[in-house]
Amino acid sequence: MKFKEGKSKVHTILVVDYDCCCCADVYSDGEIKVLFEEHSAVPHKHNKGGQSKDRFRRIRDNEITLWFKRINEYLKPINSDVKLGISSVYKNRFLKTLNTYNKEKIKRVTKTEYSNLSGIYQYINKLENEKNNRL
Numbered sequence: 001m002k003f004k005e006g007k008s009k010v011h012t013i014l015v016v017d018y019d020c021c022c023c024a025d026v027y028s029d030g031e032i033k034v035l036f037e038e039h040s041a042v043p044h045k046h047n048k049g050g051q052s053k054d055r056f057r058r059i060r061d062n063e064i065t066l067w068f069k070r071i072n073e074y075l076k077p078i079n080s081d082v083k084l085g086i087s088s089v090y091k092n093r094f095l096k097t098l099n100t101y102n103k104e105k106i107k108r109v110t111k112t113e114y115s116n117l118s119g120i121y122q123y124i125n126k127l128e129n130e131k132n133n134r135l
Contacts, residue, residue, distance in 0.1 A: 007031065012078060013123050014071075014106075015085035016094060017115030018064060020043045021071050023078070024120045030119060036074050068097035075102045084110040084121040085112030 010047070012035075022037040043056070047107040054059045076084070082105045086094060091109060098106070110126060112119045 003129070009080070011083055011127070012080045013083050013085060013120050014018055014075070015112050015115050015119030015123060016071060016090065017087065018090065020069065020115050022075065022120055023082075023115050024117070025109045026120070026124060034117065035078065037116065038074065042067050064093070065097065068094050072098050072102055075105065078105065081105060081107045083110065083123065085110050087111060088114070
């Protein structure tokens with residue numbers, strides 16, 4: 001897709017974690033336009049509490065499912081191919097939550113450690129390293 005200034009959209013990148021997610025368009029001139037950045041309400045793991053430990057685990061699992069469903073809703077208006085950066089721990093669960101239309105948008109999945117704008121930069125660096133290694 002070409003724009004008046006001579007720059008074109010190169011990638012649409014989504015990075016996801018239990019704490020937050022960020023989706024951004026990356027242009028040929030290096031500009032990054034954030035499409036959405038959201039924070040979750042997923043509580044952290046709870047190791048204390050005896051009998052209530054299992055209850056907290058179930059609550060956390062439900063919140064994670066709701067969080068991934070919210071991200072699924074944010075992806076609906078995006079009409080381009082998406083490159084996904086996500087930890088391997090969360091990948092399968094996230095992909096199971098997506099509807100078929102959004103699954104088809106995801107063309108590549110790569111492991112990332114960060115989930116906000118830092119994750120977008122990390123993903124771009126990985127893409128550049130792969131490009132340089134091929135040359």
